[in-house]
Amino acid sequence: MDKLKQRLTRLPIKKALLHLILIGTIAAALVVLVYLLIWHVVMMPIATALAKRWFIGGMSLYFGGAIIGSFAMLYAVMNVTARLFYRVKLGPPLDQLQYGVTHIQAQDLDFTLQPTSDDELGQLVAAFEEMRQALRKALETAWQLADDQKQVNAAFAHDLRTPLTVLQGNLELLTFNEEGQPPDQHLLDEMQRQLDRMNNFIKTMSHVTSIQNIRLDHHAIAETQLEQQLRSEADKLPTTKTIDWQVDSTRSTENKLSVSPDAILEVFDNQINNALRFAKAKVGVHLTFTDQQITLQVCNDGQPLTATEQRKVKLPYFSNDKAAHHLGVGMYICNQLCAAHRGHFKIKNREHATGVCTTAFFGYLDGSTKG
Numbered sequence: 001m002d003k004l005k006q007r008l009t010r011l012p013i014k015k016a017l018l019h020l021i022l023i024g025t026i027a028a029a030l031v032v033l034v035y036l037l038i039w040h041v042v043m044m045p046i047a048t049a050l051a052k053r054w055f056i057g058g059m060s061l062y063f064g065g066a067i068i069g070s071f072a073m074l075y076a077v078m079n080v081t082a083r084l085f086y087r088v089k090l091g092p093p094l095d096q097l098q099y100g101v102t103h104i105q106a107q108d109l110d111f112t113l114q115p116t117s118d119d120e121l122g123q124l125v126a127a128f129e130e131m132r133q134a135l136r137k138a139l140e141t142a143w144q145l146a147d148d149q150k151q152v153n154a155a156f157a158h159d160l161r162t163p164l165t166v167l168q169g170n171l172e173l174l175t176f177n178e179e180g181q182p183p184d185q186h187l188l189d190e191m192q193r194q195l196d197r198m199n200n201f202i203k204t205m206s207h208v209t210s211i212q213n214i215r216l217d218h219h220a221i222a223e224t225q226l227e228q229q230l231r232s233e234a235d236k237l238p239t240t241k242t243i244d245w246q247v248d249s250t251r252s253t254e255n256k257l258s259v260s261p262d263a264i265l266e267v268f269d270n271q272i273n274n275a276l277r278f279a280k281a282k283v284g285v286h287l288t289f290t291d292q293q294i295t296l297q298v299c300n301d302g303q304p305l306t307a308t309e310q311r312k313v314k315l316p317y318f319s320n321d322k323a324a325h326h327l328g329v330g331m332y333i334c335n336q337l338c339a340a341h342r343g344h345f346k347i348k349n350r351e352h353a354t355g356v357c358t359t360a361f362f363g364y365l366d367g368s369t370k371g
Contacts, residue, residue: 024081093121
């Protein structure tokens with residue numbers, strides 16, 4: 001029986017059903033035949049004796065019992081066959097699906113479905129499990145985006161309090177001016193500076209929101225062309241600090257790269273600006289092309305990050321100074337863009353020197369095309 005169950009488990013549903021129908025039919029025929037033989041041996045003398053007194057009654061008892069008993073045996077065998085088919089082929093996958101549906105209805109995705117066979121229902125269970133994993137990943141992403149947006153909102157709401165307070169104080173001072181007296185130009189300049197600061201906050205917040213829902217447009221670009229765009233971006237920055245470049249390529253083909261230059265440039269812009277901001281004298285840029293990805297590392301020779309800063313640096317609300325320069329916003333944007341570009345982003349202290357390195361990994365979006 002165990003061998004039969006194992007064999008049926010491996011078969012597709014249609015073939016398994018045909019096998020069981022054949023086996024059930026043969027078994028039913030044998031059972032009915034044995035029943036008829038036993039019935040004949042047991043009931044023939046009784047029916048014969050009864051027929052001598054009442055012919056119709058004797059024949060009815062003999063043939064009626066044979067027919068009714070045969071149908072009863074046939075029903076019993078087919079019932080056993082159907083139960084076996086359900087228990088082996090239908091029961092386990094249906095139980096798995098019902099288990100999954102129950103958990104999803106309870107908004108619980110912390111479960112796993114294991115297909116018990118490779119037949120059609122087994123494939124359905126596997127597809128259900130893939131759907132569960134995709135749904136869980138989508139919900140986790142949505143929850144993370146919602147949490148990030150909440151943190152961003154809290155950070156900027158906190159930072160807006162300062163310019164609003166300054167504006168309110170300056171406005172109150174202006175109300176004390178005597179009639180006909182020109183307003184204090186210093187107060188007006190300060191109010192304009194605070195308004196500009198608020199506008200920058202709003203632009204940054206809008207940009208963070210757009211990054212969270214970004215869909216990258218990619219096209220083919222040569223290594224040298226991308227390198228030139230990155231160098232040009234760095235050359236535009238007003239700085240007296242040294243920027244050293246190192247470019248390596250281990251690609252086995254000269255095909256163009258299928259990437260999003262805009263995303264890479266924006267990540268690099270955040271990397272190089274933060275590096276120049278914290279560097280003492282020098283910034284190093286290391287660009288690497290491989291068959292799997294592009295690696296863009298930017299290091300500075302400034303102060304290393306503390307343990308707390310390393311832990312929080314990619315949070316959107318993180319700021320390590322009192323001037324509301326949100327280092328976390330730039331690193332958060334880098335992290336989001338790298339993830340959208342099939343890569344990731346990391347930041348850590350330099351191992352054998354003083355300073356911090358940010359490293360962006362960009363996967364290729366659609367293979368590569370011939371140049």
